[in-house]
Amino acid sequence: MRTPLLLLLWAFAPHLFGQTNVYMNLMQAAQTRTSAHGASVHAAISDGNDAILSGKVPVEDLHRGGHKVIGGISDDPEQLHDLVRAGIDGYITDRPDILIDVLQKEISLAKTAEEKRRLKDFDVEAHRGGRGLRPENTLPSFENGLDLGVTTLEMDTGVSADNVAIVWHDEYFDSKMCRRVDGRPYDANDHFWIRDKSAAEIQQQLICDKTPFSTTQQSDVSLSPVSVAxxxxxxxxxPYSPVTIDQIFRFVRFYASYYRSGPGREDRLAKERAAEGERVRFDLETKLIPDFLPSEDGKLERTKNHTAEPKAFVQALCPAILRNHMQERSEVQSFDFRTLKLVEEQFPFLPTYYLTSNPKLLQFQTEVGMGL
Structure with a gap:
């Protein structure tokens, strides 16, 4: 979309799109797109704690329309209890172990069979694999999420120079989390941009095993035998080398076979872990933002994206899902609604999750019609 058109839409947005509930509008538009391509999947909303607890996100209305509501991101047990009781369908957390404990307590307090079913079906999503326990978006973080029995592994994706979907949150590999394989210095002045390197170059040159997030993060590889193998x-x-989406899918199958018939088959939890690897879901985020956003004074300014275009994200990620036969276990989420629209139009059988917890992004994209 060209800048002049964006400016025009931004100026006249209130008149063009009205003041009806933005969440329902997003979901209805998504449903129209997927239905037009013969699919019956329903999009979902993923928002922050305040919007859910305040009632700003119309959870019951969205449920009536067949849409899930996913929350995130808190590790505070008291707040997690409140969020679970708000009726949401799942939650993205850095500490899935804490959320699992909260759910067990809520199940013990449930007064109806219906409420117990809802809680047992609650989607526990390990944010970046559960970055409160292992270095984020790495094989050991995903292994730990599988060990805990989460419902979904949540992760971020970028696009390499050779158009491969790489699992990482930022546009570059931060020296706070990564180091060079050969031991040469890698500091804050080094920006190893995903877009500028091939997948092979990234894996050959970096190890991301640092633990800056919290004192509960551990990177001892002895805790991650499946990742090592x-x-x-x-x-x-x-084991802490950056990985591709294809490798994530292979890893989860490897994890299941490791405990089903491999070295882990004698583990006391082998049966449960094999089953976990065979059923876990994937929440895959395209990590980019719109090319323009409003500044503090309301003027549109170009953002400093150093990533691939939306089309490249979709073409790198979605075919990888298909060739690994994971379409029944995957959804695509994003703060950038352009990628979600492309998914709905080109891969309408894949559920889309609209990340709406950034007010500026949400307001701008909906008012200029990016998600409509």
Missing amino acids: FARKEHLAN
């Missing part, structure tokens, strides 16, 4: 099989430099 898989890294060896894939010829990765380290």
